[in-house]
Amino acid sequence: MVGVKDFEGRGIVKGVASGPALVSRTPFSFLGDVDIRTGDVIGELSDLRGQNIAGRVLVVPATRGSAGAWRFLYQLKQHGTHPVAIITGELPDPSVVQGAILSGVPIVSGLADRIGNAITDDTILRVDGQTGLIAVVDDQQP
Amino acid sequence: MRLSARDKALLDGADGDVNRQAMDALVQLGEAFDAEDMVDIGYAHVHAGMAMYLGDVELMEELAERGARMSVPASTNIANADMENWQATKAPESLVRLQKRAETAHLSMGTGGCFTCTPYWAGHWPTWNTHMASIESGVTIFSNSILGARSNRDGFFAVYAGMTGRYPRFGLHLDENRTPTHRVVVEAAPSGTADFTVLGYAIGAHVTNAVPLVTGLGRRPNLDELDALGVGMATSGGVAMFILPGVTPPYTDKDETLGDRLPSILVRERDLRAVYDDxxxxxxxxxxxxxxxxxxxxxxxxxxxxxxxxxxxxxxxxxxxxxxxxxxxxxxxxxxxxxxxxxxxxxxxxxxxxxxxxxxxxxxxxxxxxxxxxxxxxxxxxxxxxxxxxxxxxxxxxxxxxxxxxxxxxxxxxxxxxx
Known part of the structure; x- marks a missing residue:
């Protein structure tokens, strides 16, 4: 059942994960926007520049295309600097989907805007990539 | 998604856990992109396992040790060191030793170990209508646009496709996505591979994810120039296929008119100069x-x-x-x-x-x-x-x-x- 503070999107990559949200309004590239050693966002085109994606539920409107994205997502996983889950607006690139399946990072698509408008950074979200359900675990908003 | 009896058997582990993992991943990919079913592939260009990336060679070793084998002709993508002549590049020997472990893994999986971004120059030449998977975007665009084979821009899953011989039917595996979306009019006279990478780069930067129909070249570029044109497009944009009438199967010279009603892009000599300058x-x-x-x-x-x-x-x-x-x-x-x-x-x-x-x-x-x-x-x-x-x-x-x-x-x- 979907609660008032819950969201239902389209499950793209299986798996369940929870973590604090990190909300972006700009498309994200796993090749180039992030330092795999630290998880720091370094891309000049991302509004997350200066923040860190490690352990976060990354909420992005879209992923920017690169055939190499899967490798960088997998490298984030190898370094322990990966987002625990990804929520997108548009369907992510096939390469991102492949990297997420390989790395066990669930993805839910089709609701980045709705979530981005309803929550703030650090709200704890529980993402189920099988059902597409996203639950607000700990709403820190007043 | 509709699965064949063999797809289901692989999913049930009939061919071992490593093939179950491969099929499970391909089914997830197919469902994400609304594939109706899977196609038989005839070729896969797969990940080498790269020594410069943490845990990446081990990824291929693990597949090999668990019994993964290529069920279709397969080639390996570029690697991180020259495994014969590494001294010429002053590569650390430790890196080369790790890279060679990937070569050993591929030998046991039956992959043609050419370790290149141009497997076609090493004899891997997929033909018209061959479904395939490729980790290298340059191989994808060459196969789609020059050879008429059918490939998406894949990542790691090309190896799963090579193991199972299957790939979800979406993207450029479907006829409907192999038609032009933009017309490019070239008002320049590129000559040689450098110019053609630059022309491709200028086109890709304009159209990003699209299937451009290229007109105005005035001659049939040679194979190296065609290769360069595609590689340029795949670098600046997400282009996986271009259509050059008379070159790209099955389009003939008469198909130039297919571009008449499409959004049109003009590429002049000054656009090529701008890429060189950049x-x-x-x-x-x-x-x-x-x-x-x-x-x-x-x-x-x-x-x-x-x-x-x-x-x-x-x-x-x-x-x-x-x-x-x-x-x-x-x-x-x-x-x-x-x-x-x-x-x-x-x-x-x-x-x-x-x-x-x-x-x-x-x-x-x-x-x-x-x-x-x-x-x-x-x-x-x-x-x-x-x-x-x-x-x-x-x-x-x-x-x-x-x-x-x-x-x-x-x-x-x-x-x-x-x-």
Missing amino acids: FCTGEENGFDIVHLGCPHASFEEMKHYAQLLDGKTVKSDVELWITTNRTVRQMARDSGLLKPIQASGAKVISDTCPISCHFARTCSPDPSLGVEPPKLRTIVVDSAKQARYIRDMIHCPTLLTTTEKAVETAVSGTFVPRW
Whole structure:
């Protein structure tokens, strides 16, 4: 059942994960926007520049295309600097989907805007990539 | 998603856990992109396992140890070190030893180990309507646009496709996505591979994810130029297929009119100049390396380099790198082409290239390998693809010019620009 503070999107990559949200309004590239050693966002085109994606539920409107994205997502996983889950607006690139399946990072698509408008950074979200359900675990908003 | 009896059997583990994992991953991919079913593939160009990336060679070793085998003809993508001649690039031996472990894994999986971004020059030549999977975007665009095979821009899952012989039917596996979305009118006279990478780069930057119909070239480009055109587009955009009427199967010269009602893009000589200018950021006397062979050179290109270098000497403080695949290197050796090249002081390197070797600063290899990227001032290149990734991955300035002028540059020690 979907609660008032819950969201239902389209499950793209299986798996369940929870973590604090990190909300972006700009498309994200796993090749180039992030330092795999630290998880720091370094891309000049991302509004997350200066923040860190490690352990976060990354909420992005879209992923920017690169055939190499899967490798960088997998490298984030190898370094322990990966987002625990990804929520997108548009369907992510096939390469991102492949990297997420390989790395066990669930993805839910089709609701980045709705979530981005309803929550703030650090709200704890529980993402189920099988059902597409996203639950607000700990709403820190007043 | 509709699955065949064999797909279901693989999912149930009938062919072992490693094939269950592969099929499960392909089904997830197919469901994400609304594939109705799976197609039989006839070829896969798969990940090498890259020593510069943490845990990446181990990924391939694990598959091999768990019994993964290629069920269709397969080739390996570019690697992080020349496994025969690594001393020429000053690669740390520890890195080469790790890279060779990936080669061993592929041997046991039955992959044709050519370790190249141009497996077609090594004899992997998929034909019209062959469904395939490819990890390398340059192979994808060459296969779709020149050979008429059907490939998406894949990542790691090309290896799962190679193991199972199956791939979800979406993207460029469907007829409806193999029709033009944009018309490109070329009002310039590109000549040679450097110009064609630049033309492709200019087109890709305009159309991003699209299927451009290219008109106005006025002649049929040679195979190396066609290769360069696709590689350029795949680098600046997400282009996986272009249509050149009369070249791209099944489009004929008459199909130029298919572009009449599509959004139109004009590419003039000044647009090509702008790409060259963007990638000329280094100092004309301050370069360390001149590089030819991006993507990995064909036999025809090796002939061209041998002619250009015959009787010449590369300037003493400059390195001239020629990168090709190991099959073409052997053909060039057998044909006597390596003699004039090596007599000039140029280095012929296989399995890797500047952006794929230990120069990259965006990788994070196992610290125990002791990889330290050298400090480079500038690299001179004849390919917009190499230039783009030198900027993004080596973080070093470039100078972009034609093949012929890059050779002049290496011999004289002073950069010779395209214009």
